[in-house]
Amino acid sequence: MQKKAVILFSGGLDSTTCIALAQERGFECFALSLDYGGRQQVELTKAKQLTQQLGIAHKIIPVGLNLIGGSALTDNEIAVHDFKESQAIPNTYVPARNTVFLSIALGWAEVLGAYDIFIGANILDYSGYPDCRPEYLEAFEKLADLATRAGMEGKHFKVHAPLLKLNKAEIIREGIRLGIDYSQTMTCYRPDQDGKACGNCDSCTFRKKGFEEAGIQDPTHYF
Amino acid sequence: MQKKAVILFSGGLDSTTCIALAQERGFECFALSLDYGGRQQVELTKAKQLTQQLGIAHKIIPVGLNLIGGSALTDNEIAVHDFKESQAIPNTYVPARNTVFLSIALGWAEVLGAYDIFIGANILDYSGYPDCRPEYLEAFEKLADLATRAGMEGKHFKVHAPLLKLNKAEIIREGIRLGIDYSQTMTCYRPDQDGKACGNCDSCTFRKKGFEEAGIQDPTHYF
Numbered sequence: 268m269q270k271k272a273v274i275l276f277s278g279g280l281d282s283t284t285c286i287a288l289a290q291e292r293g294f295e296c297f298a299l300s301l302d303y304g305g306r307q308q309v310e311l312t313k314a315k316q317l318t319q320q321l322g323i324a325h326k327i328i329p330v331g332l333n334l335i336g337g338s339a340l341t342d343n344e345i346a347v348h349d350f351k352e353s354q355a356i357p358n359t360y361v362p363a364r365n366t367v368f369l370s371i372a373l374g375w376a377e378v379l380g381a382y383d384i385f386i387g388a389n390i391l392d393y394s395g396y397p398d399c400r401p402e403y404l405e406a407f408e409k410l411a412d413l414a415t416r417a418g419m420e421g422k423h424f425k426v427h428a429p430l431l432k433l434n435k436a437e438i439i440r441e442g443i444r445l446g447i448d449y450s451q452t453m454t455c456y457r458p459d460q461d462g463k464a465c466g467n468c469d470s471c472t473f474r475k476k477g478f479e480e481a482g483i484q485d486p487t488h489y490f
Numbered sequence: 491m492q493k494k495a496v497i498l499f500s501g502g503l504d505s506t507t508c509i510a511l512a513q514e515r516g517f518e519c520f521a522l523s524l525d526y527g528g529r530q531q532v533e534l535t536k537a538k539q540l541t542q543q544l545g546i547a548h549k550i551i552p553v554g555l556n557l558i559g560g561s562a563l564t565d566n567e568i569a570v571h572d573f574k575e576s577q578a579i580p581n582t583y584v585p586a587r588n589t590v591f592l593s594i595a596l597g598w599a600e601v602l603g604a605y606d607i608f609i610g611a612n613i614l615d616y617s618g619y620p621d622c623r624p625e626y627l628e629a630f631e632k633l634a635d636l637a638t639r640a641g642m643e644g645k646h647f648k649v650h651a652p653l654l655k656l657n658k659a660e661i662i663r664e665g666i667r668l669g670i671d672y673s674q675t676m677t678c679y680r681p682d683q684d685g686k687a688c689g690n691c692d693s694c695t696f697r698k699k700g701f702e703e704a705g706i707q708d709p710t711h712y713f
Contacts, residue, residue: 329554330594337601356639363597366637370593371553374586378560403636410633413626414589416579 269295271381272427273372275365276300276325277307278314279454280474281387281430284438286321287445288429289385297379298325299372303341303361304333309462313453320451328371337362340456347457350472356395357469359456365398369407370414373424377415382424384411389430389438404428435477443483450486463490492518493564494604495650496595498531498588499523501537502677503697504610504653507661509544510606510668511652520602521548522595524566526584527556531684536676543674551594560585563679570680573695579618582679582690588621592630592636596647600638605647607634612653612661627651658700666706673709686713 272289276282276298289296300314304377311327318325336342338361340482345358365386372384397403409425412418446483454474455464464471464488478485495517499505512519523537533562534550541548559565561584568581588609595607611622620626631649653661665672677697678687687694689712701708 324689326557328557329552331551332551332594332597334549334551335594335598335601356642360639361597362600362639363593363637365592366596366633367590370586370589371558373589374555374560374584375558376583378558397639397642398637400636403633406629406633406636410589410626410629413623413629414586414621416583416585416620419579419620479506 269293270383271297271379272293272383272385273297273299273376273379273381274385275368275372276318277313278310278317278452279387279470280435280442280449280452280477281389281438281453283317283447284442285385285387285429286323287447289383289427289477290458291445294383296323297375297381298323299368299375300325300327301368301371302327302329304331307340309458309460309478310453313462314362321419326375330367330371332361332364332367345458347468349467352470356397359469360396362476365396365397365403367409369426373414376424382417382422384424384428384430384452385427387430388428389433391432391434401428401431404431412423434480435473436480439481439483440476444453446463448486450488454487459490461490463488492516493606494518494520495606495608496520496522496590496599496602497608498595498610499537499541500610501533501540501675502610502693503658503665503672503675503700504612504661506540506670506672506675507612507665508608508652509546510665510670512650514580514668517606519546520598520604521546521550521600522549522591524591524594525550525552527554528664530563532681533676534682536674536685540596540674546704548597553590553594555584555587555590558585561587570691572690573692579599579620582692583619586621588619588626589630592649596634596637600640605640605645606650607647608650608652610653611639611651614655614657624651624654657703658696659703660702662704662706666704671709673711677710682713684713686711688713
């Protein structure tokens with residue numbers, strides 16, 4: 268029987284590449300998206316379409332992080348800024364986002380009998396988010412075994428972060444090799460109603476630069 | 491300024507006692523409840539009333555764990571059974587429940603500038619849930635520092651489990667000492683529409699036994 272994996276899936280470039288890599292490693296993929304209110308309704312629609320094209324299972328789980336706020340991605344009162352070269356963590360940081368995301372993935376994994384979770388975290392072209400660091404991911408893996416009945420019964424959960432040490436250009440090359448149509452993925456933090464990208468937020472900036480460096484024409488629809 | 495704490499709050503006996511203990515330790519309390527669908531709408535109404543009586547802040551965050559299922563508490567198709575003496579984890583175990591709960595608490599704590607989280611977990615009169623064990627709670631505490639901007643900046647999150655090694659009778663005595671009116675708390679896994687308790691599920695059984703052992707009259711409304 269094919270092994271199952273839960274993939275944290277935003278519909279963006281990184282997590283779509285993650286699905287393709289998990290499939291290449293032989294996993295049956297179960298994509299998980301969170302609907303944490305705020306700006307990403309267009310992103311979720313795109314994510315749903317993408318999983319349908321890929322023919323994989325997909326769940327969108329509502330989590331009211333908009334009621335907590337504290338981030339430009341969950342609180343519509345906070346503006347997403349254009350990219351600026353800086354060491355500071357930008358206001359698109361969502362407090363405890365990956366911990367919430369991974370914990371719901373863990374719950375679903377346990378119900379499915381899956382012991383592999385894929386996350387598209389990477390430490391090179393990321394925005395300094397604490398919950399993308401390898402030491403964080405290792406700590407979550409330890410927690411997962413202690414947190415679950417499956418772990419008590421001797422199962423070991425593995426958190427895979429296959430993009431962790433790749434830069435955006437390398438991620439894109441991997442995706443192209445695996446046949447991903449990146450025009451269908453959406454990365455932008457502030458897309459328009461039609462899902463077109465702004466081209467200037469952190470996320471768009473890293474993505475654009477990635478296509479340039481990879482020497483691959485950027486198929487993104489910008490507004 | 492008074493230090494803030496986020497309290498995981500179900501409206502039940504344990505988490506209400508937790509609030510009183512956190513207040514005794516000088517914390518300004520922010521109660522967090524999750525609405526994970528399933529059976530606990532009456533519980534949430536009671537929880538809201540209780541926090542209003544206690545005069546503390548309260549958030550109910552929706553988290554669609556009912557879409558994941560796998561537990562009698564989140565899937566209405568799975569029945570809650572009467573208490574049975576057994577070593578097995580009962581079907582009221584919600585996969586990754588405390589991890590989801592703690593991670594959302596962590597997000598709220600970071601937004602509030604709170605570094606203390608209280609959870610009513612205990613290892614004596616609990617149902618064998620993995621995510622109530624001290625080693626689990628310690629692992630979460632480590633994760634919290636790695637997961638957050640606050641942790642990166644040198645803050646340390648503390649997970650308090652003041653009930654961890656108390657039995658139900660001891661918890662009840664603590665609560666009575668602190669003036670809790672336990673008739674207002676709701677513990678039952680399958681209450682009726684009016685919030686009356688069944689008296690026979692695991693949760694009711696531990697609670698009943700606790701009042702007996704404490705020699706305190708059980709004020710619970712049973713149906």
